[in-house]
Amino acid sequence: MMKLFRMLKPYRIPIFFILGLVLLQSLAELYLPTLMADIVNDGIVKGNVPYIWQIGGWMLVIAIAGTACSVTASYLSSRTAGGFAKKLRSRVFRHVENFSLQEFDKLGTASLITRTTNDITQVQNVLTMMLRMMVMAPMMCIGGIFMAVSQDAKLSTIFLVVLPVLAGAIALIGAKGLPLFKQIQKKLDRLNLVLREQLTGIRVVRAFNRGEHERARFNGANTDLRDVSIKVNVLMATLMPVMMLVMNFSMIAILYFGGQRIDSGNMNIGSLIAFIQYAMQIMFSLIMVSIIFVMIPRASASAERINEVLDMQPDLSNPEQPRSMSALQGTIEFDNVTFRYPGAENAALSGISFTARPGETTAIIGGTGSGKSTLLSLIPRFYDVTEGSVRLNGTDVRELRQEDLRAKIGFVPQKAVLFTGTIAENIRHGKDDATMEEIVRAAQTAQAENFITEMKDGYDSIIAQGGNNVSGGQKQRLSIARALVRRPEVYIFDDSFSALDFKTDAKLRAAMKSETTEAAVLIVAQRVSTVMDADRILVMDEGRIVGSGTHKELLEHNEVYREIVSSQLTEEEIA
Known part of the structure; x- marks a missing residue:
């Protein structure tokens, strides 16, 4: 003390x-x-x-x-x-x-x-x-x-x-x-954990009739805290x-x-x-x-x-002498990257090498657990590579200040996250000084304009805690608008179109093309329809890239990609 x-x-x-x-x-x-x-x-x-x-x-x-x-x-x-x-x-x-x-x-x-x-x-x-x-x-x-x-x-x-x-x-x-x-504080931690999980997952609890189970968990943690409190x-x-x-x-x-x-x-x-x-x-x-x-x-x-x-010192820290980036605007390079989670026996990623250039869309597809989201998390340095390097504009991301690195990136996470406040404030999270015109343009590109204008207060409509007063698709579109208003050098979409219907998905990607002509775009997706128009598609399996090329090239030469396509599209659609 x-x-x-x-x-x-x-x-x-x-x-x-x-x-x-x-x-x-x-x-x-x-x-x-x-x-x-x-x-x-x-x-x-x-x-x-x-x-x-x-x-x-x-x-x-x-x-x-x-x-x-x-x-x-x-x-x-x-x-x-x-x-x-x-x-x-x-x-x-x-x-x-x-x-x-x-x-x-x-x-x-x-x-x-x-x-x-x-x-x-x-x-x-x-x-x-x-x-x-x-x-x-x-x-x-x-x-x-x-x-x-x-x-x-x-x-x-x-x-x-x-x-x-x-x-x-x-x-x-x-x-x-x-x-x-000391025991009381630990018991209080446990009680907070159980309560937080129950409140944030209330929909799942009710959908699976697990209310009694959750009450038992809470009562157990509550009883433990009570017993120690009484004792002390x-x-x-x-x-x-x-x-x-x-x-x-x-x-x-x-x-x-x-x-x-x-x-x-x-x-x-x-x-x-x-x-x-x-x-x-x-x-x-x-x-x-x-x-x-x-x-x-x-x-x-x-x-x-x-x-x-x-x-506790963060594993990720800014370099003592940060380097400046070269003039290669929006170029992402993975050079023989291997990544292993702390304590894990096997590497989550192995031997990953590719380059994403400005004006190009690089899509990443693969089965569940193949390492797609892990790969994207290395770019903004949510984790650091175990071996190899990730470079932005020719400079290793570990040699850049984290603030400078992330200022170049527009990131849309797999789970859309909104904050309490107005719709305009949520979009402005991507750019503090964004004008109303920039906010509207980003919303239009993200196909969010229609549902925003239908709301009572438009862009001044309040988003509830966790975005619980909007649908999953609307949350994703607002998250995408937040990244678009930033106009960064690199866009990262981590399975960010999954809650959109096929029509909205297609319209959004078409609208984005004119907005991202000078930026590198990386998209992780599960749907073939989302990635098939990409300039390059990376096929991942068990933490490795097992295929790289256009939709047509991979369909002809890559067995893993063909299996993914055939599981989603009919023979007529493939043809």
């Missing part, structure tokens, strides 16, 4: 004022019992009413000053902890943005969400308390002991028994609580009764031995009252420490999880 607290350097001045205000508040509270003792001993006992008013006035002034210090310190500590949490969340978010798909697979989306929200909130809460209590608790404890000794040193020997008992109880319960708090709360709940028990026995001992010292004339009544108040302050300072000990184990577990994210 201390590693995270290094980010508090910009808040040094507010922290200095917080600590100073808390110190003044503590001094005020420590001085009040002494004034009360003076009122009793020199005012009430002697019947000196003016003295009572005089000291009582001072007590009121000091109490008001202490309250003002407390309120101001609370305000500053809340602002400081809130600013720290905001900065930490931003840092985690920016760091996660640089992760490759491998890091996402390793940590899990649900866990990353928990770490960015719940875990940082835990650290924020304990920081808020520490800013107040890390000065107040020691000050009240040490100062209370000193002031109690000044009232009666002999009676103060009671603390030699009480304090070690309380400190031992706090340390023991804190040590046992830390592993349980029971453990922590024992702390307060133990402290109150010790405190009450301490009060009995103080009253008993204090009464004896008053009877013997060695102690005044006012001094005993002040001593009792100091004893309460000492006890309550230890209760403050116990509260911190309750929160610190959970915050420590959360801090470890946050640091795990921040310490």
Whole structure:
């Protein structure tokens, strides 16, 4: 946790004022019992009413000053902890943005969400308390002991028994609580994962009547979290009764031995009252420490999880000295590329070599699991090649800044992804400064103009979360429009026409030809009708290119392609 607290350097001045205000508040509270003792001993006992008013006035002034210090310190500590949490969340978010798909697979989306929200909130809460209590608790404890000794040193020997008992109880319960708090965060990760899968896959759950199964999964994760939470709360709940028990026995001992010292004339009544108040302050300072000990184990577990994210270095990084690209606009070259997923025994791609040039459409077709989408993911560096190289405009993509590389690419993923906002905003994701004319042109080319204009607010119509208020085909067309508005040097369509009917598919590809005359176009498709007009078709099988040529050439000479074609087209259509 201390590693995270290094980010508090910009808040040094507010922290200095917080600590100073808390110190003044503590001094005020420590001085009040002494004034009360003076009122009793020199005012009430002697019947000196003016003295009572005089000291009582001072007590009121000091109490008001202490309250003002407390309120101001609370305000500053809340602002400081809130600013720290905001900065930490931003840092985690920016760091996660640089992760490759491998890091996402390793940590899990649900866990990353928990770490960015719940875990940082835990650290924020304990920081808020520490800013107040890390000065107040020691000050009240040490100062209370000193002031109690000044009232009666002999009676103060009671603390030699009480304090070690309380400190031992706090340390023991804190040590046992830390592993349980770590378990709670892991159980919370699991609960978030199950809930996220159930909500995002609600259509599948209902379609296959798996509601009961999903309820059982959720109840299992929920029960695990409940059991660990109960266990840790029971453990922590024992702390307060133990402290109150010790405190009450301490009060009995103080009253008993204090009464004896008053009877013997060695102690005044006012001094005993002040001593009792100091004893309460000492006890309550230890209760403050116990509260911190309750929160610190959970915050420590959360801090470890946050640091795990921040310490994880992305496999993909920008080169120290990025290279500039040559004038070969929109040329993609695969040079004997081999790729293997982390931990996999067999390569997903082997010996891939081809060149996609500007103005050409290169289509990739093959059976499920043949490596088509994997091949495309190497171009924008979602993964890095294991062997060989992928070059854009003659430069290895690993030697380019990721931002510069992806600025040259218009990518349409296999699963169309839309964001909450208007249709225009979603298309503008491809180009921040796109004009309305450019947006409309991209939508027209993507064959999305008709359904957009039929919507109530046209391009200002709101897209719901995940694009749930539009159909699969409409989502794909908006995703295609988002890539087209960018007018990049390379277009990548990863099975992006699968939800379109044959007529819309044909019209879209025809409209795209005039828009992509100066760009390289790579299309992954399952349908022969989508790829048959391409300038070059690459046939893939088990991670290798087993055929390359036009539709006619492959139909004559490539057995794998013929099998794919014959499974989709009739003899008349093939002829």
